[in-house]
Amino acid sequence: xxxxxxxxxxxxxxxxxxxxxxxxxxxxxxxxxxxxxxxxxxxxxxxxxxxxxxxxxxxxxxxxxxxxxxxxxxxxxxxxxxxx
Numbered sequence: 001x002x003x004x005x006x007x008x009x010x011x012x013x014x015x016x017x018x019x020x021x022x023x024x025x026x027x028x029x030x031x032x033x034x035x036x037x038x039x040x041x042x043x044x045x046x047x048x049x050x051x052x053x054x055x056x057x058x059x060x061x062x063x064x065x066x067x068x069x070x071x072x073x074x075x076x077x078x079x080x081x082x083x084x
Contacts, residue, residue, distance in 0.1 A: 007041050030062045 002008065009023040016023070016033050026034035030053055039046045046054040053062045 001042055002038065005041050012037055012041075032060065 002012070008020075010020040012034065013020045013023045016037060018034075022031070023034050025031070030050075035046060035050055035053065039049055042049065045056075046058055047056050054060055
């Protein structure tokens, strides 16, 4: 679907400032920025593309994995790679 719209994972990554690999992972691990961009590119509701992540009303049902890790670091006030 993305290629038909003239987009690749690499192009989405470039537009969002992330790697192609990060975009690819977003299809198996939630990433709100990627999900929203894909929905915009394809002109489809988030629920149609990611029914396990959004309600028909557009409410997000899952959290983004990356932000969960960041939130834990902030709450624990640790740096990446630091012993907890």
